Amino acid sequence: MRENKSEILAEGILVIRSGRKTIRMEITPEGSVILRAPLSAGRSVLTRFVRDHEEWIRKHQDLVRERELKLATVPALSDAEIMELESRAKRVIPAKVESIAAAFGVSYGKVRVRILRSRWGSCSQKGDLTFNSLLLLAPSDVLDSVIVHELCHREEMNHSPRFYALLSSRCPGYEKSRLWLRQNGSALLRRVPNRRGEREPS
Numbered sequence: 001m002r003e004n005k006s007e008i009l010a011e012g013i014l015v016i017r018s019g020r021k022t023i024r025m026e027i028t029p030e031g032s033v034i035l036r037a038p039l040s041a042g043r044s045v046l047t048r049f050v051r052d053h054e055e056w057i058r059k060h061q062d063l064v065r066e067r068e069l070k071l072a073t074v075p076a077l078s079d080a081e082i083m084e085l086e087s088r089a090k091r092v093i094p095a096k097v098e099s100i101a102a103a104f105g106v107s108y109g110k111v112r113v114r115i116l117r118s119r120w121g122s123c124s125q126k127g128d129l130t131f132n133s134l135l136l137l138a139p140s141d142v143l144d145s146v147i148v149h150e151l152c153h154r155e156e157m158n159h160s161p162r163f164y165a166l167l168s169s170r171c172p173g174y175e176k177s178r179l180w181l182r183q184n185g186s187a188l189l190r191r192v193p194n195r196r197g198e199r200e201p202s
């Protein structure tokens with residue numbers, strides 16, 4: 001099968017190119033737009049396609065927003081649920097880190113897993129990794145992409161084009177996961193009451 005290529009066309013619009021002949025548009029459950037397009041379709045053609053379908057996009061995004069308003073009233077996690085989540089995260093995340101790092105032949109230091117207020121993960125100069133326990137409430141692709149992101153910092157300690165080239169070679173779906181976090185991340189962080197927040201590593 002031919003490998004799909006993805007790119008961001010504009011804020012909230014992901015293009016996935018493949019051997020298909022026509023352009024097809026989808027709205028994800030999070031309200032972002034995915035354009036499935038032929039390999040040869042130019043960005044101006046795709047931009048015009050989006051402009052021609054603006055009304056359709058707006059209608060569907062309104063539906064998503066309505067649903068999000070309902071979701072915003074989802075109660076925060078209880079103390080018991082947070083404890084359960086944290087203990088599960090401390091089991092699951094380090095094991096995933098170990099197997100993903102082994103697959104890429106990358107080394108790392110300590111792994112810390114806890115609830116963070118605004119970040120999903122970090123990698124220190126020494127190679128110690130920290131991950132947000134709340135990632136366990138995201139789709140597993142999203143958790144994997146954050147782990148791959150931090151492990152790529154073991155080779156590129158920056159967010160340069162070289163870093164992103166490495167990341168997308170190791171995690172072809174990372175753009176989609178990044179969109180998911182951009183669309184849903186703040187709702188996820190809101191599920192923990194403020195008093196539970198731990199100070200983040202600086």
Ligand SMILES: [Zn+2]
Pocket residue numbers: 149150153158159
């Ligand atoms: Zn990073």
